[in-house]
Amino acid sequence: MKHLFGPVNSRRLGLSQGIDLLPPKTCNFNCIYCEINTAPQLSCERGEHVPTATIIAELDVLLADEARVRELDIFTITASGEPTLHTGIGAIIRHIKEKTDKPVAILTNGSQLHLKEVRQDLLAADIVIPSLDAARPESFRRVNRPAKCSADLETIIQGIADFSREFSGEIWLEILLVENINDTEDDIAALQAAIGRIKPTRVQLNTVARPPFESFAMPLTRKRMDEVKNEIEKGYNGPVDILAGSKNDDMSDSGKGRQDSQGVISPDMAADEIIEMLLRRPCTATDIAATLNLDPEQASDILQDMEKRGSLTVKIHGGKKYYRTLSGQKIENE
Numbered sequence: 001m002k003h004l005f006g007p008v009n010s011r012r013l014g015l016s017q018g019i020d021l022l023p024p025k026t027c028n029f030n031c032i033y034c035e036i037n038t039a040p041q042l043s044c045e046r047g048e049h050v051p052t053a054t055i056i057a058e059l060d061v062l063l064a065d066e067a068r069v070r071e072l073d074i075f076t077i078t079a080s081g082e083p084t085l086h087t088g089i090g091a092i093i094r095h096i097k098e099k100t101d102k103p104v105a106i107l108t109n110g111s112q113l114h115l116k117e118v119r120q121d122l123l124a125a126d127i128v129i130p131s132l133d134a135a136r137p138e139s140f141r142r143v144n145r146p147a148k149c150s151a152d153l154e155t156i157i158q159g160i161a162d163f164s165r166e167f168s169g170e171i172w173l174e175i176l177l178v179e180n181i182n183d184t185e186d187d188i189a190a191l192q193a194a195i196g197r198i199k200p201t202r203v204q205l206n207t208v209a210r211p212p213f214e215s216f217a218m219p220l221t222r223k224r225m226d227e228v229k230n231e232i233e234k235g236y237n238g239p240v241d242i243l244a245g246s247k248n249d250d251m252s253d254s255g256k257g258r259q260d261s262q263g264v265i266s267p268d269m270a271a272d273e274i275i276e277m278l279l280r281r282p283c284t285a286t287d288i289a290a291t292l293n294l295d296p297e298q299a300s301d302i303l304q305d306m307e308k309r310g311s312l313t314v315k316i317h318g319g320k321k322y323y324r325t326l327s328g329q330k331i332e333n334e
């Protein structure tokens with residue numbers, strides 16, 4: 001598996017070069033809405049799950065291509081899991097910052113920020129996007145299904161708040177709401193209190209936009225998302241964005257994606273890249289065409305061929321056709 005992917009055209013981050021630090025799906029949570037369609041390898045152990053030198057070597061090939069780097073808006077460190085479980089994350093952020101003037105963003109579930117060494121590692125980033133889906137322990141367990149080894153909710157919230165005080169960059173707190181799981185009035189009131197402690201730069205509300213790991217994880221309606229936004233705005237002065245359904249999803253359904261300096265990619269190369277994309281999230285044909293800079297008809301032909309050969313599966317979600325890798329075996333809730 002390659003560790004660099006994209007770039008993807010993210011509406012909130014711009015043309016974003018993805019860096020994936022972990023084998024799928026190494027995480028200390030098993031969220032019901034997770035877009036990665038494989039069974040989690042639950043772990044709380046920080047380690048060099050993939051050699052840092054391997055990731056830096058891949059990065060150096062990209063960084064040597066000045067024309068490609070110039071086009072990028074940002075480097076985004078994420079993972080097919082929780083990226084702060086990788087002990088090389090700080091070295092990787094600093095390496096990018098030494099070699100380019102591009103900003104670096106981190107997508108994290110926020111659960112490791114109570115650890116001083118993790119906070120230290122992330123200080124060199126420009127934007128940190130921690131998730132906090134629930135501020136009541138019962139809802140937290142239902143939506144995120146943390147591993148037994150994970151920190152408790154109060155420790156996690158305090159860790160994000162501590163990091164927010166120490167960090168000079170921007171904190172975008174992402175809250176993903178699932179119908180009847182973490183969206184009650186009590187849940188929103190508890191989240192408001194947590195936002196008051198964390199004081200993020202902005203709050204980003206999301207819901208289940210793509211096929212989730214558990215089919216019972218349902219999205220909120222747009223009306224309910226607007227109500228939650230209004231509630232949160234009563235106690236918070238910063239911007240509150242609604243991501244899902246507002247075309248602010250991380251991967252665009254239009255626009256500039258990868259600009260391949262070697263020209264048009266062959267169907268075989270495209271199939272390999274499509275599998276790499278689908279290992280991280282389900283995608284529509286339009287997502288794939290935009291990201292790989294393919295003609296939409298060519299992308300559809302390649303996907304149909306892969307579907308016939310059984311290399312991927314199809315799931316209709318929210319009226320859209322999503323392609324996924326073949327499902328892994330699910331585990332019981334922790």
Ligand code: SF4
Nearest residue numbers: 027029031034081109
């Ligand atoms: S959504 Fe993120 S934090 Fe949750 S299980 Fe998936 S990779 Fe882990």
